[in-house]
Amino acid sequence: MDPANPASFNHRTELLSTGRRYHFVxxxxxxxxxxxxxxxxxxxGFPDLWYGWRYQIKPWVDLGYRVVVPDKLGYxxxxxxxxxxxxxxxxxxxxxxxxxDLLQIPKAVIIGHDWGxxxxxxxxxxxxxxxxxxxxxxxxxxxxxxxxxxxxxMVERFPNWGYQLYFREKSTxxxxxxxxxxxxxxxxxxxxxxxxxxxxxxxxxxxKEVLESSPVHNDTGFxxxxxxxxxxxxxxxxxxxPLNYYRTTQHRFQEExxxxxxxxxxxxxxxxxxxxxxxxxxxxxxxxxxxxxxxxVKIELIDGVGxxxxxxxxxxxxxxxxxxxxxxxxxxxNVHTKL
Numbered sequence: 001m002d003p004a005n006p007a008s009f010n011h012r013t014e015l016l017s018t019g020r021r022y023h024f025v026x027x028x029x030x031x032x033x034x035x036x037x038x039x040x041x042x043x044x045g046f047p048d049l050w051y052g053w054r055y056q057i058k059p060w061v062d063l064g065y066r067v068v069v070p071d072k073l074g075y076x077x078x079x080x081x082x083x084x085x086x087x088x089x090x091x092x093x094x095x096x097x098x099x100x101d102l103l104q105i106p107k108a109v110i111i112g113h114d115w116g117x118x119x120x121x122x123x124x125x126x127x128x129x130x131x132x133x134x135x136x137x138x139x140x141x142x143x144x145x146x147x148x149x150x151x152x153x154m155v156e157r158f159p160n161w162g163y164q165l166y167f168r169e170k171s172t173x174x175x176x177x178x179x180x181x182x183x184x185x186x187x188x189x190x191x192x193x194x195x196x197x198x199x200x201x202x203x204x205x206x207x208k209e210v211l212e213s214s215p216v217h218n219d220t221g222f223x224x225x226x227x228x229x230x231x232x233x234x235x236x237x238x239x240x241x242p243l244n245y246y247r248t249t250q251h252r253f254q255e256e257x258x259x260x261x262x263x264x265x266x267x268x269x270x271x272x273x274x275x276x277x278x279x280x281x282x283x284x285x286x287x288x289x290x291x292x293x294x295x296x297v298k299i300e301l302i303d304g305v306g307x308x309x310x311x312x313x314x315x316x317x318x319x320x321x322x323x324x325x326x327x328x329x330x331x332x333x334n335v336h337t338k339l
Contacts, residue, residue, distance in 0.1 A: 001027065001057055001058035003054035003055050003058075004224070004226060004227075006051055006230060009027065010028075011023065011024075011025055012025070012026050013077055014099075014102055016098040017098045017102070018091070018094050018095050020073060020078070020079045021078065021079045022070050022071065022073075022078045022079070022099060023050070023070065023071045023077025023078045024050065024068055024069060024070035024078075024099065025057065025067070025070075026066075026067075026068050026103070027057055027058075027061045027068075028061070028066050029061050029062070029064045029066060031064060032066060034104065037065070037066050038064075038108075038132065038325075038329065039065065039066040039067070039068060039100075039103075039109065040060055040065045040066070040068070040108065040111060041068045041070075041099075041105075041108045041109070041110050041111065042056070042057075042067065042069045042111045042112075042113075042116075043070065043072060043110070043111065043112040043113070043116030043117075043119055044069075044071075044072060044075075044112075044114070044115075045112070045113045045114020045116045045117065045138075046114055046115045046242050046243075046245060047183075047184070047187060047231075047235060047239075048075075048114070048116075049071055049076045049234055050070060050071050051227075051230065051231070051234075052310055052311075053067075053069050055311065055314040055317075055318060056314070056317060056318050056321075057069060059318045060321075063322055065322075066105075068105070068108070070096075072115075072116065072119070073092060073241065074087060074241020074242055074244055074245075075238075075241060075242055076234055080240070080241040081241070081244075082240065083244075084244040084247035084248050084251065085248070085251050086244070087244040088248050088252050089119055089123075089126075089248075089252050090122070090126055090252075090255045090261075092119045092122075092123075093119065093122055093126040093127055094126070094127075096110070096119075096120075096123055097123070097127045097130055100130060107129075107130055107131060107132045108130065108132060109131075109134075109135065109329075110123055110124070111134075111135040111137065111321065112135070112136060112139075113137040113138055113139075113309070114137070114139060114307070118139055118142070120134060120135075120136070121134070121136060121139075121141050121142070121265070122261075124262075124265040124266075124269065125144070125261045125262040125263075125264070128262060128265070131265075133269065133271070133272070133324075133325055133328050133329065134265060134270070134271045135271075135272045135273075135274070135324070136271070136272070136273045136274070137273075137274050137275075137309050137317070138275055138276065138279055138282055138309060139275075139282070139283075140273060140282070140284070140287050140289065140290040141264070141265075141273070141290040141293060141294055141297075142283075142286060142289070143263055143264055143293055144256040144261055144263060145253065145256075148253045149253075150249065151165060151249050155204060158283055159203055159204065160202040160203065160280055161281070161283075162202060162203045162204030162205065163202050163206065163207045164246050166205075166207050166208050167243050167246035167247075168243075168246050168247050170240075172239070173239045175208070175211065175212075176211070176239050177236070177237055177239050179211040180232055180236060180239075181232060182211060182214070183211060184220075184223075184228060184231055184232055184235075185217055185220060185228075186201060186207075186210060188221035188222045188228075188308065189217075189221040189222075190219070190221050190222065202280050222311045223311075263293070264293040264294055265294055269296075270296065270324075270328030270329070271294050271296060271297040271298070272297070272298050272300075272321065272324045272328075273287075273297055273298070273299045273300070274299075274300050274302060274309060274317065275299070275300070275301050275302065276302050276305035276306045276307060276309050276312065276313075277302060277303055277304070278304060278305060278306045279305075279306050280306070282307070284301075287299060300320070302316065
């Protein structure tokens with residue numbers, strides 16, 4: 001399990017009961033016992049892959065966890081439906097549940113980053129009986145809404161989400177594919193100069209302007225050249241699926257209005273939220289909402305860290321989550337024993 005070598009991980013591709021074929025990494029610890037070994041399921045965000053967890057997989061396996069890391073729908077080796085309706089949080093949650101069923105994992109620790117974070121928070125609402133604990137990276141909990149809020153309305157409230165208006169348009173697929181190298185260098189760049197024009201890419205119209213007019217820099221940011229090349233190869237002519245998640249606002253609202261979704265994770269579910277203080281896309285105002293709706297949540301704001309927490313502060317993420325789980329799962333086990 002060498003982070004520099006994607007082929008060194010245990011790759012699998014399986015057809016799920018939902019009818020979608022998923023690629024995922026499945027790593028078993030040396031002392032694996034299906035009856036006692038705890039499983040961690042990691043769900044990546046945008047624009048990422050299973051590979052976003054490359055620095056965490058081996059250390060967590062070495063601690064005795066089974067670690068399962070899928071390419072989300074539309075990414076990497078997983079199926080890539082054309083229409084955005086296939087990418088709603090209910091459907092992705094059902095896929096995660098089906099993957100766990102396939103692997104005969106009744107309950108797992110579910111961890112998500114970015115879009116994966118939103119998806120696993122919804123997984124906790126659609127499939128609450130399948131979680132041992134929930135870990136959210138970079139994105140505070142947002143509850144189901146009783147009224148439809150359009151993407152335009154959300155951007156009006158949070159201008160740093162302006163890039164999502166650009167991602168929503170189908171024409172963006174080809175535009176980003178034409179500038180794929182520049183796009184990934186922008187997304188994974190280090191924010192050395194906060195006054196740079198590049199820092200405005202999250203605002204409405206900013207990303208399109210940067211892609212079309214800004215010069216290409218050689219710096220691959222938080223990625224090594226080898227990692228950068230791997231990402232670009234995986235997304236070449238393959239932006240429709242990843243961008244489709246930004247085209248599901250109406251679909252997600254409709255499926256939640258149909259019922260069956262909880263308003264928030266249960267009070268007995270251990271929840272951890274880790275957010276980089278310098279993340280330009282994080283809605284830190286939602287932290288209070290998260291605390292109100294999930295009173296048991298433990299929140300940590302990480303100094304000097306932006307969006308890509310699994311890479312920017314990989315040691316911190318790798319160590320802090322198992323530390324949280326050790327305490328949380330022991331406490332949960334004691335509660336269930338008393339019950």
